[in-house]
C-alpha cells in the first residue's frame with residue numbers, strides 16, 4: 001500500500017466512523033493529499049521568492065506566502081485544536097464535508113482551511129521556467145473551449161470579471177468534461193458551497209493581495225503576467 005492509498009484508506013475509515021460520505025469527484029492530486037496533516041505547516045515554495053520575476057515580483061511573493069498563506073495555516077490549526085475527529089481528515093475531505101463541522105468553527109475552517117489548500121495548490125502551478133503547453137494539452141482544451149485562444153480568453157475574462165476576492169478555476173467534472181468556474185473568498189470547487197463541484201486542475205488567485213503591491217487596481221496586468229508563468233506540465237498531469 002503506497003502513501004496515497006494508505007492516506008486514502010485512513011480518510012475513508014475516519015469518514016465512515018463519522019457517518020460521512022466520500023465526495024464523488026477524485027479529489028486527490030497525483031501525489032496524494034496536498035496540504036499535509038494536522039498540525040498543518042506552511043509548505044515551502046517550490047522556487048525562490050524572486051524566481052517569478054519579472055512576471056510576479058519578489059515582494060508580493062514574500063507577503064503572499066509568509067504573510068497571507070502562513071496566516072491561513074495558523075488560524076486553521078487554532079480552529080481544529082479542539083476538534084480531534086476532524087484533525088484526522090485529509091484537508092480535501094474536511095473541505096468537502098464542511099457542513100458536518102460544528103457551526104462554531106465552520107466559517108473559520110472554510111476560510112482558512114480553504115486558504116491553506118488553495119495556496120498549497122497554487123504555488124506549484126507557477127513556474128520560473130515559462131513553458132508552452134504541449135500540443136496534446138492544447139488539443140484537449142481546444143476541444144472543450146473551441147480553441148486555445150478561446151480557452152485563454154474565457155479563463156482570463158472570467159478572472160477579470162470576478163467581483164471582489166476569490167479564485168478562478170479550471171475544473172474536471174465527474175463526466176471528464178472541463179469547466180471554468182469562480183468561487184468567492186477562499187472557497188474552492190471541493191466545497192459543498194461551490195456552484196459546480198469538481199477536481200481543480202488550475203486555480204488563479206484573484207485576491208488583491210496577489211497583485212496590489214505591483215499592479216494596484218490593474219487586475220488585467222496581473223492576469224497577463226500570471227499567464228506567462230503557468231506550469232502547463234502540472235496542469236496536464238492533474239488533468240490525467
Ligand SMILES: [Fe+2]
Nearest residue numbers: 068205207210
Ligand atoms: Fe492569495
